Amino acid sequence: MSLTTGAVLEREPLVTGGKSISDVNDDIAKPLESFPTKKWYIAFGVALSALGFGGIAILWSILNGLGIMGIQSPVGWGVFIINFVFWIGIGHAGTLISAILFLFRQKWRTAVNRSAEAMTIFAVMTAGIFPLIHVGRPWLAFWLFPYPNTRGPLWVNFRSPLLWDVFAVSTYLTISAVFWYVGLLPDLASIRDRAKNKIRKFAYNILSMGWTGSNRNWSHYEIAYLILAGLSTPLVLSVHTIVSFDFAVSLLPGWHTTIFPPYFVAGAIFSGFAMVVTLLVIARETFNLQNYITVNHLENMNKIILLTGSLVGYAYASEFFMAWYSGNEYERYIFIQRAMGPYAWSYWTMISCNVLWPQLFWFKKFRRNIKVMFVISILVNIGMWYERFVIVVTSLAQDFLPSSWAIYKPTFWDWGVTIGSFGLFFTLFLLFCRLLPVIAMSEVKGVMAHGEHKKGGH
């Protein structure tokens, strides 16, 4: 294919700076093989403090009860579930980049897939904490898993969307982790081979599972990778679909809508890509990887942000239309209240961050401007957090019987847990940057100008 079109539409190179194959290893392995910089220490210190803060908040809530949080009747779910959905959403970009883009032969993914996948796993891990700590008796949270037990045996309720969540999220975490680890194997072997220190060599030797780089290794690897990509692809769509069922299957106005699954998936990809952009902008500056993670890569992601952001905007509009068109007075009231009620500030934060600001990406100038995209990516993440806030809180706060309405106010501890979740995520990510190659070295080599396969991809 490239034979016929290559001459006419020559793509911009994916790796710039005239790097040789050995440069790739040197550049990417550098952060692993040298002492951390001061910047890393500061960042790690901040992340670890945030994590500690969150840890204390969680411990305090387990010791005293959920009453220390702002949730009440009727808003039984608050920041915990907001954070859960938010982090699950963040966890969507990684698998999408590595699996779906892989199947679609998008070669630019090679520079970003490793870190995006790492981000996915850390985000899902972070998200996974929330369903456990948000229950009233967290020490019994394992009752949500169906396993043979001595209580009857007493089974879980397969009709409950929360149970579907348990399956969806745990499956997603498992597959993503395996997929990521399999992809890491050749690089782990490279690191092992470069190691001068015995302990280091030993550790990476175990991690690389005896990878030798033989032909046989590679052919098994590629088949396994393809199968895993195939397995992961439906999960990208299913996880957030099922998370959206938590809301869509219930009967609350503003929750009980069929648009939720696609709307949630689009939103998840949207927020996931925004988070990837945020992280990569930082990573390429910190570790001097501008030649591997080029502006082209970032621009591609910004295009996806623009697309999904518009999809989300369409969903917002569609919800409003349906609220009016359905003639359901409870539904109508909720939507009017979203825009004009006590939580209007969160609604308009959401609209401006998610719908208005990403529109700047229609312009190439902005798409390729590092500063602009950094700010917008952060705005998108704020907006997506508030989207979940709007969905979770406003519907609960003003449902059917006006007598039970109440306003939800997060407390100090709610923010503690939220900050803690960012702490956990960044702690893990910073450790990842220090311990594993942030770019898939073996794959990048495959897409460099002189190493390019004529058939494309692997």
Added chain:
Amino acid sequence: MKKYWASLEELNNDPKFVEQAEKEFLSSPLVEEGDFGRRDFMKLMAATGALASTACFQKPMHKIMPYVNQPEEVTFGVANYYASTCGECAASCGTLVKTREGRPIKLEGNPDHPMNKGGLCSKGQASLLGLYDPDRLRSALKTQKRGEAPSVKVSWEDVDKEILVKLKKSKSARILTKTINSPSLLKLLKEFGSKFEAKHVVYDAVNAENIIEAQYLSYGQKVLPQYRFDKAETIVSIDADFLGTWISPVEFTKQFSKTRKLSAKKKNMSELFVFESMMTVTGANADVRGGIKPSQAVYVAMAIANELQKKGLNAGANSETYKKYSLADEALNKKIKSAAASLYNAQGKSLVVGGNDLALQIVVNQINSMLKNDGVTVDYSVSKSHQLQGSSKEMLELVKEMAQGKVDTLIIYKANPAYTLPKSAGFEEALKKVENVIYVGTSLNETAVLSEYALGDHHSLEAWGDAEPKENLFSLQQPTIRPLFETRSLAETLMIWLGKEDDWHSYIQKYWNENIYKRHSLKSSFTQFWETSLRDGVFEAVRNRAQETSSGRTFRASVANYISNKAHQGMEVSFYETLALGDGELANNPWLQEVPDPITRITWDNYASFSTNTAKKLGIQNGDIVKIKIKDQVLEIPGHVQPGLHDDTIAVALGYGRSYGGSVGTGIGKNAFMYAQFNNNNVSYLGFVDEVKKTGEKYILASPQMAQSLLGRPIVKEATLSQWQKDPASGNKEHHNLITLWTPHKYEGYRWAMAIDLNSCTGCNACVVACQSENNIPVVGKDAVNRSRIMHWIRIDRYYTGTPEDPQVVHQPMLCQHCENAPCETVCPVIATMHSDEGLNSQIYNRCVGTRYCANNCPYKVRRFNWFDYNYGGQNKYPKTLAQNPEVTVRSRGVMEKCTFCVQRIQDAKNTAKSLERPVKDGEVKTACQQSCPADAIVFGNINDADSEISKTVKNERGYHVLEELNVKPSVTYLTKIRNVEYNS
């Protein structure tokens, strides 16, 4: 045989050798040498390990001691009920005390009592908690130095010795009590009075002295009449909250609700007009309600009288007086006219009642006389009331005497003048001049701390007693538990001081034998009579009291003498009693502090209510602290906006602001008694306002309900009487044709359901407290209420319709609807909430992990989550824990709970039925809320039984389901509210 030997030891049969030789091996793998073999070591280690690992998980042990000698009447797990009399207020309703293993756990209205007929108000329900109040006065205390609070414990023997000496020396003693309607105790007090020359002074802070005085002035008879709401077709109330706080509210609610019931046979209902300063429960249930200033009440009454004389009724000598005054307010005049028209049409079958104001009462008396209601709906003879006999006038005279040093000994029983009298009355200073002050009561309150002795009294559940709340109606109070503390009742104390040989119990018996038994028409022995009365709890000396009428008396008062010349201009404060706290004696009862006010829905505080217009004018929003200047005093209190108030009225609740109210009641709200109008030796609960100012500070008023309006949602449905008469389904036309994908549940056997008549419910909160008591519902406190975490399983939603100036109110009890397609059941991931085969939506506390998904998905928001450990923490200290119902699980932290339809009562009835080999009969299961309801608004039963009352009720055309369109199929049916008005706004 020749013996060979190997050693000298063998030859000598040395015991050591023999022992060794008997072993097979010198060194055995089984038995090792030394004290501690390898195998023993292993065994011991294994055992130690096993023990250690199990011992670590052992839960703390609590030993349960069985009775050594089990009392004959006590069966484990089976409740005993004893008929008794409620001791919480002077109304003295009949109660049934439910006891388990010898301790009272629930109070219920006595269905055989002719007054309350099974109903019991929130205060009565909550008095159970008063028994187990940790702050109770537990023994006899004495001061170290006069002026200090009594703190030294003294034995009763010493108390008796010391006080007898004092009493003998005393020249002028007084006994100050609240209303006592126990005939035996009154006789004993008389005996005591004559022996020690001690005059008995009766003081109730909120009283009916002007009613009694006005009766005297109008008819020459000092009497508190019995009002017969059940015989009235038109009722006009002018500042008398007879459904909430006035004289005998449970009885009046029973009577009133009877006149409001509608059925195919009874197509008419009574009409209620209310003119009042604060919006009360009575006003909320009125067909026509007018907001007035407290000082306007008498003018409203006169305007009604004037309208009636215009229609041709004779107002006699007062005719000119009535013509002289008129009200400027057009809207109010219109309501007065319609009230008068309705009264005119119901002559002899109507009733006008009024608040505690002399002039008002005289006019009210004349109106009742003009309408020929006197003797019919106003019963002054056959069963006149003994319920509220106290007087502040007498109290103030006593204070004067005390100040002059004319009183040397004062025995105070339960009354709390140090709290309820305005400072300017000078009670505290006067008390210092009294040599001996002896306080008898259940708590160390404001008055007790000023006394020399504070003698702990029994709770009414621990003591013998009797009552005669109405003429010819006698009831008994029996102890249901041995006194928890070293207390002694006033009666026992007086018996000892009088030097009587026998005990209080035989004194009552003797009294009954001598005075009441002879009025018993049946020919049985006294013992039989006593036992029957004790079992029934009540004895009526007159048969068919309900049918008795007397002829009308001649009205002879001249109104003009009692009217002040000019109506007051400007703002006034109306001080009113709340349903929950009354005069403040019950301030230490957390159930009552936390039960939301039926109108304002605010808990744990009092506040100044302003009309919407005035609030707008002064820029007051809920929680803005205001300064109200009344004469030379300034009341600083949070403001609250109350629809339906007169623009010149500020309403403030009494009973708050206790300074010695116990650990719960102290310092909650402001003491409004201090600001009451005090002149001419009289106290009246209104104040003339000089100035109102907003301070700019904010205060949190905790309420579980924030939204006030229904937003036009079809949650409450109503119609007017004439609409209903034409079409019983009026206001209830909107129904949905719904389909379902689910296979419907099969209910073989029982299926439990409930119906609530919105037309009967007055919003009085009795059910809320009854449920709290029955189901061990924790109290969460003001902060948690403010954070919307109140735990009540049944709540009474209050909504307004109409304009803020002239609103209509509707109350809707809301509890778990036990839906057939329950949305909570499908979403619980661990199946902690299940549908039973009898239609109950059950919550399994043990299984619940607390995801709160069920509460989110409940459209009625009736599920309650245990945010903290409400039951094992510090707040529930001994002996409060004894009040808990052993049949209901006490919930731990982190689990969801909600109404169970009193499943324990259902189970109990099923057990009884099973042992008798018959099905449960209709009416055999009564839920706690239903049982306590004074208005009989709740029907409960088996809907599978076509003849049951519930089956018939749900088929009523007025029946509807809240949020029917969601197709959750609730088991609770509501009946539409019917208003007896021509217009419907």
